[in-house]
Amino acid sequence: MPRWESDAQGRLERAALELFETQGFERTSVAQIAGAAGLKERSFYRYFPDKREVLFAGNELEAHLVAQVEAADPGLTPIEALLTALGTAEEIFRPREFLLRRGRVIAANPALAERDLIKLADIADALAPALERRGVERGKARFIIDVVLAIHRRAMPRWLAEPDTTLAQLMAQAAAELREAVTLPAPRVR
Amino acid sequence: MPRWESDAQGRLERAALELFETQGFERTSVAQIAGAAGLKERSFYRYFPDKREVLFAGNELEAHLVAQVEAADPGLTPIEALLTALGTAEEIFRPREFLLRRGRVIAANPALAERDLIKLADIADALAPALERRGVERGKARFIIDVVLAIHRRAMPRWLAEPDTTLAQLMAQAAAELREAVTLPAPRVR
Structure with a gap:
């Protein structure tokens, strides 16, 4: 998104975020966003x-991730292929400051929080x-995707808070944290 | 739910499922469900x-899981406590045959599929x-919950398909599968 700062889509996204912040999501109209x-x-x-869709940038992220997994080295394990694909997502991300504000607006609006969940499920379905x-067998594929999305969710707030890091580094760190958590003694079966 | 087959809530749930199956979710009214x-x-x-809520049994599952985690042996690791809690969820589950039909109806109706995602996110928030x-630190708690919900999602279709298994066994099996997937060589950081 080289011209995101100035192109029409970027202007709409930033105008919408600003309006959602100042007057609320419900009270903002499409006409106001376009006008601003x-x-x-x-x-x-x-x-x-x-x-509801203006903060979710259409299917950009989904299309990017699917293309990355398709292009991943065949020698990578499924989990490595997914971690690598998600680690590159910052290439198409908006600036951190925009994403931080966006996260707060989404968390504060149930309609947007729901759309966020649906978008994530759509991405999982597409991957x-x-x-x-x-x-990879279908059920296992979905399992690995769910786990890698959990890793991504763990890494994102750190990436947003720490400008000198890469998302790939923080996802590798979260994957290591998971490895440690699950290699403890197996849970008892009752 | 010992009297679920005959009590009013159970009758409503089964009537709704039947109507959603035969005439579709959108075309079914609350009055029809109550009448049936x-x-x-x-x-x-x-x-x-x-x-939309009739197939989700209010907050029963959420309340059950929170109570189970609260009551879990303090010696268990967080992931063990969650796996144990979710493994007991079958105590309050509807019969397998109902759950299989319910799953198909939810998958076929976007409004219900969305409610399913929201319910799961609510459960994660409550846990x-x-x-x-x-x-457990907040971010890590959410991470472990996301992973254990992924394990649960992996185990459920098997539990539904294999009447002689327990959910706890199948979750332990999925946890082992995860352990194997993440203990492979660490993903490269680019």
């Missing part, structure tokens, strides 16, 4: 299907066939 | 806030303070 971005209302719909094409 | 269960419409609202009271 210096665009006509119908231009908004060229980029986003509705107001599963890419792992299956690497020979 | 031999109850007045207003009785429905004594058990469920709306039509976090219970782990924090065991001395």
Whole structure:
């Protein structure tokens, strides 16, 4: 997203975030967002299907991750392929300061928090066939994806808080934390 | 739920499932569900806030899991405490045959699939303070919960398909699968 700061989509995203912060998500209209971005209302719909979608950048992340898994070295294990793919996601991320503010707005609005959950589930659904094409059975593929998304969720707040780190480093750190947690004595079966 | 087969809530749940299967979720009204269960419409609202909620049994699962984590042996690691708590969830589960049909109806209806995601996130939110009271830092608590929910999601379809197994056994098996997946060579950091 080299021109995100100035292009129409970026202007809409930043205008929406600003309005959601100052007057609330519910009280902000698509017309207001478009107006604040210096665009006509119908231009908004060229980029986003509705107001809830403006902070989720369409399917950019999903498409990026699927392409990364498809392109991953065949010698990588499924979990390595996914960790590597998610580790590169910062290439298409918005600036940290935007993401921090975005996170707060999403957490404060149930409609956006729900959309966030749905987006994540959509990403998991989209990644599963890419792992299956690497020979991973469907149920196992979904399991590995869920675990790697948990690792990603663990790494993100640290990445946002620590500007000198890479997401890949922090995901490797979270993966190590998981390894430690699960290699403790096996849980008793009752 | 000893009397689930005959009590009012159980009758409502089974009537709703049947109607969702035969005429679809969207085309089924609360009045129809109540009528099919031999109850007045207003009785429905004594058990469920709306039509989307009828297949999710209120906060039963959430309350059960939080109570189980609170009561878990203090000597268990956080991950063991959660696996043990989730392993006991079958005590309050509906019969397998109901759950299989329920799963198909949820998967076929976006509104229900969304509610399912939200319910799971609510359960994760509710479990976090219970782990924090065991001395686990907030971010780590959420991480462990996400991982154990992934383990649960892996175990459930097997438990539904194999009547002679316990959920606790299958979760232990999925935890072992995870241990194997993450103890392979650490992913490269780029």
